Amino acid sequence: MRRFFLISLVSTTVGAGALLAGLDSASFPAQATAAGTEAARLISDAKAAGLAPLPSLPPVSDPSAQARVTLGRRLFYEARVSQDGNVSCSHCHQADLAASDGLPKSIGVFGKTNPRNAPSIFNAALQFKQHWRGDRESLEDQAEKSLLGPASFGNPDYSVPMATLKGVPGYAEAFADAFPGDKEPLTSKNWGAAIGAFERRLLTPGRFDAFLAGDEKALSATEQAGLRKFVDLGCAACHNGPGLGGTSFQKFGVVEDYWKETSSASPDKGRADVTKNDADLYVFKVPALRNVAKTGPYFHDGSVPDLPRAVRVMAKVQLGKDLTERESADIVAFLASLTGAAPAEFSPLEPFPSAPSGK
Amino acid sequence: MRRFFLISLVSTTVGAGALLAGLDSASFPAQATAAGTEAARLISDAKAAGLAPLPSLPPVSDPSAQARVTLGRRLFYEARVSQDGNVSCSHCHQADLAASDGLPKSIGVFGKTNPRNAPSIFNAALQFKQHWRGDRESLEDQAEKSLLGPASFGNPDYSVPMATLKGVPGYAEAFADAFPGDKEPLTSKNWGAAIGAFERRLLTPGRFDAFLAGDEKALSATEQAGLRKFVDLGCAACHNGPGLGGTSFQKFGVVEDYWKETSSASPDKGRADVTKNDADLYVFKVPALRNVAKTGPYFHDGSVPDLPRAVRVMAKVQLGKDLTERESADIVAFLASLTGAAPAEFSPLEPFPSAPSGK
Numbered sequence: 256m257r258r259f260f261l262i263s264l265v266s267t268t269v270g271a272g273a274l275l276a277g278l279d280s281a282s283f284p285a286q287a288t289a290a291g292t293e294a295a296r297l298i299s300d301a302k303a304a305g306l307a308p309l310p311s312l313p314p315v316s317d318p319s320a321q322a323r324v325t326l327g328r329r330l331f332y333e334a335r336v337s338q339d340g341n342v343s344c345s346h347c348h349q350a351d352l353a354a355s356d357g358l359p360k361s362i363g364v365f366g367k368t369n370p371r372n373a374p375s376i377f378n379a380a381l382q383f384k385q386h387w388r389g390d391r392e393s394l395e396d397q398a399e400k401s402l403l404g405p406a407s408f409g410n411p412d413y414s415v416p417m418a419t420l421k422g423v424p425g426y427a428e429a430f431a432d433a434f435p436g437d438k439e440p441l442t443s444k445n446w447g448a449a450i451g452a453f454e455r456r457l458l459t460p461g462r463f464d465a466f467l468a469g470d471e472k473a474l475s476a477t478e479q480a481g482l483r484k485f486v487d488l489g490c491a492a493c494h495n496g497p498g499l500g501g502t503s504f505q506k507f508g509v510v511e512d513y514w515k516e517t518s519s520a521s522p523d524k525g526r527a528d529v530t531k532n533d534a535d536l537y538v539f540k541v542p543a544l545r546n547v548a549k550t551g552p553y554f555h556d557g558s559v560p561d562l563p564r565a566v567r568v569m570a571k572v573q574l575g576k577d578l579t580e581r582e583s584a585d586i587v588a589f590l591a592s593l594t595g596a597a598p599a600e601f602s603p604l605e606p607f608p609s610a611p612s613g614k
Numbered sequence: 615m616r617r618f619f620l621i622s623l624v625s626t627t628v629g630a631g632a633l634l635a636g637l638d639s640a641s642f643p644a645q646a647t648a649a650g651t652e653a654a655r656l657i658s659d660a661k662a663a664g665l666a667p668l669p670s671l672p673p674v675s676d677p678s679a680q681a682r683v684t685l686g687r688r689l690f691y692e693a694r695v696s697q698d699g700n701v702s703c704s705h706c707h708q709a710d711l712a713a714s715d716g717l718p719k720s721i722g723v724f725g726k727t728n729p730r731n732a733p734s735i736f737n738a739a740l741q742f743k744q745h746w747r748g749d750r751e752s753l754e755d756q757a758e759k760s761l762l763g764p765a766s767f768g769n770p771d772y773s774v775p776m777a778t779l780k781g782v783p784g785y786a787e788a789f790a791d792a793f794p795g796d797k798e799p800l801t802s803k804n805w806g807a808a809i810g811a812f813e814r815r816l817l818t819p820g821r822f823d824a825f826l827a828g829d830e831k832a833l834s835a836t837e838q839a840g841l842r843k844f845v846d847l848g849c850a851a852c853h854n855g856p857g858l859g860g861t862s863f864q865k866f867g868v869v870e871d872y873w874k875e876t877s878s879a880s881p882d883k884g885r886a887d888v889t890k891n892d893a894d895l896y897v898f899k900v901p902a903l904r905n906v907a908k909t910g911p912y913f914h915d916g917s918v919p920d921l922p923r924a925v926r927v928m929a930k931v932q933l934g935k936d937l938t939e940r941e942s943a944d945i946v947a948f949l950a951s952l953t954g955a956a957p958a959e960f961s962p963l964e965p966f967p968s969a970p971s972g973k
Binding site: 295307320378434436459482486491492499545 | 651654659793794817830841855858
């Protein structure tokens, strides 16, 4: 036990170097430089001399705040809290898929299929609610309740996964470091708080942000044509704010029933099943479009595999417009400019090893 | 009291909108766009349609963390805690001077002169120690001890300014919201913690960061010539890392005594006065160069008013080099690329009003 406690202390030690090492290294997305130019050599020499860009995220303010982020990053990859021992948060939120999973609907414990598509958690802190039906108030709420979801972690109640964590050497100390004011730090609420603290730092700025800041060359002519179409068609009426969505609930299928265009197997009543209010029939949270080019298949049921068709479906059922191939291609080109690099912080931090007894 | 308590609650209420409103609005510094171009119209139309850049800082993870930042921002402008009632943190760290004060040495309570020049607090969280002699371990430590400094806030002990804050309706509740785990939240340690939480978010990325990310056009030819000189001369041996300094202690005056070049009135023994170790004679923390073009006069004693001369002094006393006018002008041009916009969050949040009795 003493040995693991020391490991825990080391991993949560806070120094300027350690703080910065965990952050992504630039406020600006890396650009390809033409090899051999004097400027490229200068950039290389300046870095070799120890000059460095500002981190895109500020260092965390105190040791317990840093410990929360570090713990959340570790818990994100913790599968032992799931009923079959195979499902962690990272199961449905994978780095190479912009923190989504590439499936129409996610697969949880014992191969069970979730009712809806897994959205990316990148930039998700900017959304007003979580989940397609908005029935998770925050990232913290989402993370905690995932422990119980029958097709996510599958636990009957919170005590089961918390008992599992208590049996792993290191977690009791890591939770105590992260929540020093709490008499009982290792709780499902703090599981959610730690994962939320980690996830909230996962922002992915990209070329679109540079364009909005006035860099006219940040988007190509085709991408600009797509953005012009996106704005003029009225897409931004719902897909707005820094996430380009995630700011409101809207009915999916304003002009015609969505399932006629998406080939969905059966209609999902959406928010009406949550609120028991007929006015919420087929109402969903407007999904955020950041990284949308990497997070197919599309819609709450993953019923549309490709982005051009998803764009045409939206224009058709929301706005009553038939887009030409060219128009949807331009919009798709614009949407690709919303892709940002996965934050360096979004890389696995191994869970603590199980106790030698195998407990 | 009830009335002020309500004000306090409102001001610390956390909603997605409130969180974002307090953040600066882009990861990319604004660029001037040529008026009338199609791209400029598109940027304008996209913003008008509600599209927005990602914030450069992630939303704070929980209500108490947000309450700490908000409280710290308010305390930063609180002058009643100083002995003469006139000195707040903002007194020496002003927005239009990149959070410095433009004086050779800062003026504190009752017009007393501080022993050294006030450094900027922008990006200061990235430094390994605080103050010229490194005798403040962190931003939090610096903020707390400033309460007692005879030429800063001037209090005889911490109980005096804390009693003052307790007498202002609103602060007891604001500290309790910010430090919910503490039995006695309104302490000098938490004064430091709140101000530190606020200051740690004040990063100022600029064109230099874009250049390091590979945008070869982000620096002009003159600025690139200056960076080349900066690297080749060896300036980056000490002025390195994301702050371009703030990572080590070094002797000021390696080749010759610094005061012969700076016209300093009398030598400052630097860190030797802190450690009582002769090896630390004239040793100071290497100042960070972010925003240096806006934070004159220069050096620990503010003895050199202009940046070109400060650059020549450094080359002379640290490296034994006599720079030409052209060389120092190029380096000064490069240093100007380290200027970043003041974060939107660095704007006054008014302290709570005094109790009606005037207490």
